[in-house]
Amino acid sequence: MSKISVGVWLSLFVLASLGSSAPQEEPGFPFSWTRFTLKNGLEVVLSEDDTLPLVSVVLAYQAGSIHEQPGKTGLAFLLENMMFMGSLNVGPMQHIGYISRVGGEPSASTTEDITYFYQTVPANQLALVLWLESDRMKALEIDAAKAERAKQSLFDEITERKAADPYLESLLAFDRLLYPDFAHGHTLWGREEDILRLEVEDIRAFYTTYYVPNNAALVVVGNIDLPRTRELVEKYFATIAPGRKLPLFLAPRPAEKKEVIQAFQDPLIPSPAFHLGYRVAPPYSRDHYVLAILDFLLFKGNSARLYRKLVKKEGLALYVAGGIEKRKDVAVLKLFAMNNNETMVELCQKSILSEFNKLRMSDVSSEELAKAKNLFKRDYLNRLATPLERAVLLAETVFSPVGLDALPDQLSRYMRVSPYEVRMAVNRYLVPEISVILNVKPK
């Protein structure tokens, strides 16, 4: 780690030791980074960390389910899978082989708006990762046989997810109510009938549109030499041609301001349950920071308000979980509870509303707010704990509306949230008139 970084950390510890109740400046990213853009539009971020001889590389593409068109769902997830099926110079599944053989860990994930490819390897193997990633960005090999294999693997994954979670179907129905527009409301992994009909040309079109340098961010964090890393990045990526201008993403239909209560019948669920949700302030807006702390106050930790009240004290729910969910430019607060019977469902909903009423009428105590902030801080700092997690956070922030320059200030913005702001946010967003409830019934 550089001397500057150590200095910043030290100041963090001095501040932390003073206690967490007073507002304080918390460095949101106490590591230095370098950023540049290649001529083809690829955003590159490099950050040094010499704690261990490791390097993490994240290549993120703005290609998620919200970029899919009606009738062509499942493409983003399918393509994540196909990126491991071989490119011009790398055979099928060899990407994983190359990384595993040197002791590294490869992986990938698709979200609603970004698909990430990540790997951590011994630092001396950085060039190997850049060679592999550039090959599949430049020349992925897509053919009918591979498409069929990828589809089959996607079907298997959908079957597995459905088998593992008896409430999944109801959650998908709830998402359609909470996100009334197609882009945000359809499932991450697509509709089975759409996937079945996808042609090789559809997959190729999605790849050539979104898997291009001008729609991607490459982040390298770890035990690296900056000039040498820049040289390697330019060697492998600078000559990859940029893609065409990206299609405009249309803003979603605003949420309807009315209460929605519906029922969902599912004979396979083990007990009655319900989903409750609210459309809240968009990510990175002023209220978003307040709502994130409220999320921790209500749902996170073993002493969270709703868990303690509904499960432990009142015994109205068998299980309760929730939190803020982001889908690019839209955020919602979601809650899911499982109950013993339908009377409990009703009582549980009443109890939640009465808890929200309390929060609406009076400020939370400074102790409770400090606890929620410390839990939030733990989660936030966990995202900085390893080079890989840091690289993912950097990639996510490159594509965010606030951009990398806002990163150092991020943690402070959460830590500055006051009891009054929490009360105002509850008044503004957690109101029955705009709530969406889906009651899940066994028959």
Place this chain on the structure above:
Amino acid sequence: MKKGSWICILALLSLGSALAQQERFRKSPPIPDPLALLELPKIESMRLMNGLTLAVASRPDQPFISLELVILAGESQSPKRLPGLASFTAEMLSRGTPLVSAADLEERIDAIGGEFSTTTTPDFSRFSFHFLDGFLDRALETLSLMVLQPDFSDREIVALRRTQFYDLRQKQRDPEFVGRRQLLRVLFKDHPYRQSLYSEDVIKNLTRKDVQAFYELYYRPNNALIVLAGNLDLAIAARKVSHVLNIWPKKDMERPHLPSPEANAEDRFCFVDLPQAKEATLVIGNLIFPLAEPDYFPLAVLNQVLGGTPFSRLFMNLREAREYAYSAFSRLEFFRSCGYYAITAAVIPSASSASIREILRELDRITRDKVSNFELEQAKSYLIGHFPLRISRLDELGRSISELLAFSSGDAMWSRFNDNITLVDADRIFEVAQRYFLPKPVVVIVGSKDVLLDHLRDIDRLEVYDLKGVLLYTLIKGVEG
């Protein structure tokens, strides 16, 4: 010529032209730079006045502190009539003191951005506490409440019985868990390690008196160690830990001698019925005993060659070449008195018999032929490259150090790990394969009886067990005998 053939020719021509046109460096993987030096955090340790061992790994760059408390008593110390007692006692520690309720303890942990969890192995019970830097005093105060003043109230005992019962029921839906447990039940027979392989029905037998007795006997500072990792040094840690735990009274005790289990030597095929399972899960393994430390390193390399990654022999054979399996891996696990290897494969039901044959063939092969130079170097490269990844998170670092100390493993497994792996050659692997892999392994098959038994008719003698490990009946060539 048909249209399809023209398309193929054009595709090949276009691929050939793409390959020819690209920059030279894209055609093959780059040569790696020299391997960077691995500098591990130094472990400093001392013994406090009451016999508590304290170790510290300083990581000033971290915004967290990781605390591991290890009580050197695990499930093998549970009395024979009370399996599960060690795990139950460990879980009870965070469930309140006479003055501070379980809910208040949770509140204290959350307030410092903390996470607290408990693990019980056959050899020890471990309490992992991870919290924000700046809160060491508060964390130690909370820990001392749990360690020095546990209440073991009847109310919490009833609540924990219920939780553990359902947790274990849930785990039993996982065929791999069921298979591994059955394998170890057979291997450990009457050995004290069998105590850790209990079913959910024994939990109801545990009482407050049993928990209190186990606690009184084993929860002593001279039978414990604490590992702290984060922004602190040994002097600060010793002062703070002593301040809260110096009143923890020590008691003379000897760690019980564990008898040596013997490796299985005869054909043993066991079946466990799991009606909802769609595939067949195979768990095949045997004990590694006596284990001398220098053998660990060639065994680790051998395991990589055999089944450590998706590019090892088992995966390449069962999944890639024969398409029998969804996955096929091998692993090694070590306890204080022995170790074991286990091969786990999830296979297509109709290929279960053939898969067993292939796994046994791979085991036989590794005892007959020396591994190739390519496989050897690949396996060593994996183990050396992966070592820093195992300790990249602070909690993983603390956990690794606590295990080193609990097993008294020493420097060979820490700062000399990479050197020891580098020294392994094909002869040493052959030697350990002959020593540990020649005895016949135990084969456990888990799956739906209705689907699988038909495919297992060629097994001479198949023992059928229930989830509790009770032998129901034996099939001789598919017929109840």
